[in-house]
Amino acid sequence: MGLDRRDEARALSEELLTNIELSQLPPIDLIRKTSRFARLLDDFDAIEWLSFEITGYEQHRKDSGIPAKPWAAAKRSGRTQLNDEGDTVADTTSVGELQAQVEAARLQLASTADAPISISSANPSQIVGVPRGNTQERVSLNRQLTSSQSMLDRIIGAIHDYVSRKALELRFGSAAESAFDRTRAFTDSALGDLVPDAIGQLAAAFELVTSTNPSHWSDAAAYCRTLIKAVADKLQPAGEDIGGRANGPENYINRLVYWVQQNESSQTKRAVVTSDLEYLGKRLDAFTNAGNKGAHAVVTQTDADRFIIGTYLLISDILRLSVTQPAASETAAHASSEAEVDSPAAETA
Structure with missing residues (x-):
């Protein structure tokens, strides 16, 4: 409606x-x-x-x-x-x-x-009855x-x-709706600043999930995965393994989990966001991997709706951290610049 x-x-x-x-x-x-x-x-x-x-x-x-x-x-x-x-x-x-x-x-x-009545008789021995009126x-x-x-x-x-x-x-x-609108206003703005191309992916996912074609619901789930991966690529680019956890291009959940753990001071919030990341990531990967292998990955419209909402809220939580924290690539570049300025070699040159 x-x-x-x-x-x-x-x-x-x-x-x-x-x-x-x-x-x-x-x-x-x-x-x-x-x-x-x-x-x-x-x-x-x-x-x-x-x-x-x-x-x-x-x-x-x-x-x-x-x-x-x-x-x-x-x-x-x-x-x-x-x-x-x-x-x-x-x-x-x-x-x-x-x-x-x-x-x-x-x-x-x-x-x-009944109209008011007055009953009297000149014969003192007469018993005068009251008219029945309209009672019945x-x-x-x-x-x-x-x-x-x-x-x-x-x-x-x-x-x-x-x-x-x-x-x-x-x-x-x-x-x-008001609560979601407030979340969406922030998320759209922050996501547009961090990953400008992602807004188009998000719009496509929203359009696909309203379709009556079941294949479009699977496509919407794939867009959600692509969107989360794009955020991971920006905040924590792929590289060597970190703390025994794979940190490659396809390990976008690991990379985001690591980034959240490094940038969220609240242990409770870290646990909540990490749990949401791992749960949603596993479900999205399961559907995507099944499709890549030619298997019949059934994504219902309800599944697609939950993927869209879950992705939106998850990215919102991550972006609220990112607006106050620099991306990993920017942090590394900044650290490298400082090292060059402070090193004896730089001073000698």
Whole structure:
């Protein structure tokens, strides 16, 4: 779902919750508005459920009863209940009709109020009875009002529950997007400074992972490996073995691990980044090596998504160190320059 649709859905969810909690809209208008909210989320189950509430259930009724889909919608709306025989039945009265019943009952109740009366008799022996008035009519109207209003409340309650849950999901998703956006802003900038050509590789990986072609997901994993290797080549170029660990061109994980250990003072952070490096590197190498050997390396879209996110966060951690630490090649060049200036040979020359 695009950011524009997500933002619109988030704003609409707040409007809907306010509309429901403050009784600002008639029930049928709330349902129509909630259906629009579901469309913004591409929530097809909710769209189908709400369509029955908008169009009504009676048109779907058959001699054998209500088919499976409208029955499921009625249950979701809280329309089902046990009858006197203990069977589960569904009230299929449309929302518009329920609202009309409530309003009509209220008007009729107001008109059936008994007028003030004064009763007296000139015969002291006569027992004067109070007229029955409209008590029975009011009892019947109250029963109808209570039943219709109760059903409406259950339906609106189901709507409120749905919108509330989706609003929380959108809020959480927004927080996660904001956190990733902040990480991405820093990473894109730092990566562009360190390895300018890597931005194109990263963009290609992001584009490939959205494809529906499975072979593109494997390509996205390969781009992730190439990207991490490019960072390693810049920060810790290949050379002789270091501390018994291979330090060749293909040993990019070893080289990055060594660089992190040399430049991160926190033992905890060193352990975390090193662990992430080794885990992600092994997985990327496994898929790449299998492909190079002609084996069938299965990379699902979920795998590719995790590679992209894992690579992005891993590189971000490394780049946060690199912005305050010089690359190994620069350090070596600087050290060599100082040695030449300080050496007797240089002074003699």
